[in-house]
Amino acid sequence: MAELTPLAMSVLALLNERPMHAYEMYQLLLSRHNNRIVKVRPGSLYHTVERLAGQQYVRAIGTERAGNRPERTTYEITPEGNDALTRRVETGLENFVYEYPVFPVVLSEAHNLEADDAVLRLRRRVDDLDKWLADVDQAIGLARGAGVPERYWMAADYVRGQISAERNWLATTIERIESKELEWLSRRTQ
Incomplete structure (x- = not known):
């Protein structure tokens, strides 16, 4: 059986709360700011629900139409879906898997830019990270x-820690480049 994607885990977790239709899942993920930790688009969410239904992890329990809106199929999680979610959470918590983000690759090639250009772009990234931190802090607040127990939003605190660590590392790296502690050869002199 294929490993559950992050979006599939989110769908199963929502359906563990209660039955709902895909559009409701999408709106709930956005309102909870889960789109900060899971890439969610309406099309990918509908596809994920269909795939989970094909795997018998969810099942349709009804279809309704309200006014001129399209038909909406309501789904519920199956016992097999609950087992798959539990297994995926268990293995995801205990097993480290490096996920190959893009930033380390571009960082390893930053030497291809002039120092001033690299610093300018790193400062822009720091500014973006500061905005992300403010957004995450607001969501946590x-x-x-609202009295939401921390176990439901502790991923936001984890993301905050990651963003903060990256932001602080970048600020230090910028200082090191500007002070020439971190040697940076000009592309013109290489």
Whole structure:
């Protein structure tokens, strides 16, 4: 059986809460800011639900139409889907898997830019990370303020820690490039 994707895990977790239709799942993922940790688009979500149904991890329990809206099929998680979700969460928590993000690759090739250009672009990234931190802090504050138990939003705190660590590392690296502690050869002199 294929490993559950992050979006499939999110769908199964939502259906573990209660039966719902795909559009409701999409709206709930957005309102909970889960789109910060899972790439979610309406088309990919519908495809994921169909795939999970084909694997018998979810099943349709009804179809309804409200006014001029399209028909919406409501799904529920099956016992097999619950088992698959549980197994995936268990193995995901205990087993480290390197996920090959793009940033380390571009960082390893940053020497192909002039130092001033690299610093400019790194500063822009720091600015973006500062915005992400503000957004995550706001989401955490809203969850705390609403009395949502931390176990439901602790991933946001984890993401905050990652973003903060990257931001601080980049700020230090920028300082090291500017102070010439980190040697940077000009492309013109290489």
